[in-house]
Amino acid sequence: MSNLPPRITPPPLPVFTPQPPSAKPNRPSGPDMSVGLKIVLMGLLCCVLMIGALAIWLMAYDRNTTSADVSQDIVGQWGEKTYIDGPFLAIEPDTDSLRPAGIVPVALNVNANVETMSLHRGIYEAEVFTAAISMKGHFRSSDFKRFESDSITVKIDIDPHNVTETSPLKIGDTTYAWSRSDSSLHACIPIADLDKIEDVPFSTSIKARGSGGFFIMPSADTNTITIIGNATNPSFSREQLPVSRKVGKDGFSARWEIRHTVGGYNVCEYVGADFLLGVDRYQKVCRAIKYAFIIIILTFFSVFFTETTMHRPIPMFNYFLIGVALILFYSLLLGLSEHMSFGASYLIAAVMTITLITCYMWKMLGSKAVGLAICGVLSIMYGFCYVMLCISTYALLFGSLLLFVALAATMYGSLKIQYR
Amino acid sequence: MESQTTQNMNPQMAQAPKLPTIPEPKYTMRWLGLQTFFVLGISIIFTMIASGIDSLAESRAELTLLSEAASTLVCNSTGYCFAITAISLLSLTLIEIRYRKTVNYLQYGLTGCALCLFFLLLLAMAEKMPFYIAYAIVTVMTVGLIGTFVKGIMAYTKAVVLTAGILIVEYGIILLLLYMGSMALLIGSLSLFVILAIAMYFTLRLKVIDRELTIQ
Numbered sequence: 001m002s003n004l005p006p007r008i009t010p011p012p013l014p015v016f017t018p019q020p021p022s023a024k025p026n027r028p029s030g031p032d033m034s035v036g037l038k039i040v041l042m043g044l045l046c047c048v049l050m051i052g053a054l055a056i057w058l059m060a061y062d063r064n065t066t067s068a069d070v071s072q073d074i075v076g077q078w079g080e081k082t083y084i085d086g087p088f089l090a091i092e093p094d095t096d097s098l099r100p101a102g103i104v105p106v107a108l109n110v111n112a113n114v115e116t117m118s119l120h121r122g123i124y125e126a127e128v129f130t131a132a133i134s135m136k137g138h139f140r141s142s143d144f145k146r147f148e149s150d151s152i153t154v155k156i157d158i159d160p161h162n163v164t165e166t167s168p169l170k171i172g173d174t175t176y177a178w179s180r181s182d183s184s185l186h187a188c189i190p191i192a193d194l195d196k197i198e199d200v201p202f203s204t205s206i207k208a209r210g211s212g213g214f215f216i217m218p219s220a221d222t223n224t225i226t227i228i229g230n231a232t233n234p235s236f237s238r239e240q241l242p243v244s245r246k247v248g249k250d251g252f253s254a255r256w257e258i259r260h261t262v263g264g265y266n267v268c269e270y271v272g273a274d275f276l277l278g279v280d281r282y283q284k285v286c287r288a289i290k291y292a293f294i295i296i297i298l299t300f301f302s303v304f305f306t307e308t309t310m311h312r313p314i315p316m317f318n319y320f321l322i323g324v325a326l327i328l329f330y331s332l333l334l335g336l337s338e339h340m341s342f343g344a345s346y347l348i349a350a351v352m353t354i355t356l357i358t359c360y361m362w363k364m365l366g367s368k369a370v371g372l373a374i375c376g377v378l379s380i381m382y383g384f385c386y387v388m389l390c391i392s393t394y395a396l397l398f399g400s401l402l403l404f405v406a407l408a409a410t411m412y413g414s415l416k417i418q419y420r
Numbered sequence: 421m422e423s424q425t426t427q428n429m430n431p432q433m434a435q436a437p438k439l440p441t442i443p444e445p446k447y448t449m450r451w452l453g454l455q456t457f458f459v460l461g462i463s464i465i466f467t468m469i470a471s472g473i474d475s476l477a478e479s480r481a482e483l484t485l486l487s488e489a490a491s492t493l494v495c496n497s498t499g500y501c502f503a504i505t506a507i508s509l510l511s512l513t514l515i516e517i518r519y520r521k522t523v524n525y526l527q528y529g530l531t532g533c534a535l536c537l538f539f540l541l542l543l544a545m546a547e548k549m550p551f552y553i554a555y556a557i558v559t560v561m562t563v564g565l566i567g568t569f570v571k572g573i574m575a576y577t578k579a580v581v582l583t584a585g586i587l588i589v590e591y592g593i594i595l596l597l598l599y600m601g602s603m604a605l606l607i608g609s610l611s612l613f614v615i616l617a618i619a620m621y622f623t624l625r626l627k628v629i630d631r632e633l634t635i636q
Contacts, residue, residue, distance in 0.1 A: 315453065320453075321616065325616055339603075
């Protein structure tokens, strides 16, 4: 027995124990990703998703350019900005440069009703208008005696392409038909007809069409010009603002009262209003895409906050899918806005996106409360985004305040995060 | 008997019994994340190649080798390259997880090449025949090639049917969108929304069991 070697205890062998299935099968049992790495990856993911947003922005920009081209094409056929200058006296129909002071009317009263409407070509459209213009006033009889010819021409400078209908020029009790030349309407009046009239009253009316703007030259010594219409976005001429104006949802009205001293006519400017030529849906989509980054960041933070507080790790792949849904919102918005109003398309796209993400979070974490919370956060974000798109002047101030509130909420949320 | 005694007398020499080893998990969430980035990366590369095919179609139209209408359709179809590559390769990833057959990066790249080659073949065939016939022939060729390739990789008929089905649906939607005109953006966006919802549904069915991703 003494010859036996000393007994050596072998080291314990590793024992294989089969790993039981996890208690919560949908929870990864591997090592959790560190918070820092996850935040870095979330930032990287945001940048990748913004490539998609950029692609949609380029698509909207491209369509905006096409829309502008189509609008210009429609406008070219319908009529461009309408400028009306006159009536005034000319020796011959084709001379329009010789307009010394005193041959313009003494008084001119113009009433114009400008009705705007949309013309469609496919999904593109252009805003055009028809205008009914009535003109009244009177000339000095002495002005007619300055001409030595037998007849005189009353002339209105307007692009005949814009004129759809005219009523005859009425001077005193006599009417004279308008003729058209390349750039004006004119009527030839025998001087003999005017000898009996002391103060030469005139009246006429024109129906015109155009787009982009409607302007009238206050050519008389005393001018009263009234323009009414159903456009909600007129931009009045800055050189001479109306003495009274009213712009509302139903339309606008503006009135100019301009009195010239002798010779002052030479320095007067057209008065009227510019109208929006096309529709601004593409600009709104482009503006909405500018808020994409902040919406993605805030949504990711909300999901991350939920994940941390519930101690239920959410894989980055799921973050990616949520991000794709947020980017797809803009594609839906762009697609829908071409077939309906921007507000309705925004509502539909937002409801679809919020519903998808809410259901996803609900089913992923198995908590209805979490789903509703994410629904609330997304609704608030999309709601504020829409408000910022509608208010242009206060958008920066409102956006800055919103960012301040979001930062405060993020700070508060970060205080609630506890790491195990 | 002697050898047994020797063994007993030299326990240090004793061979440890061969224990079953636990293989490192392959299909993890981290793998899926990396795979997603890989798929997006090669989709971007193939999209750039498709934009080259787009330019080629325009130059062929200028040379009157390709009709103006066919050139427009080919150019419009290349715009869907990113979507079709990304969706097809991500579907292949999910099929790989489902059937537990490894598809390596080279095979993903080759599948992407086949998807990209679709557009060049379409351009070439559209020069010689009507667009829709060229589209049908090239679709059959591409789906057949990728289906056979998947059969070779996975050896599962169900995987082949699934892959071919997804491709046929994708190419069908693109053909519809090409002829839809102004409604294409809206219908395309809605289709993507539905595809995203389906992808989300599948990720909800992704379970991690013993550190391995499985689709239940």
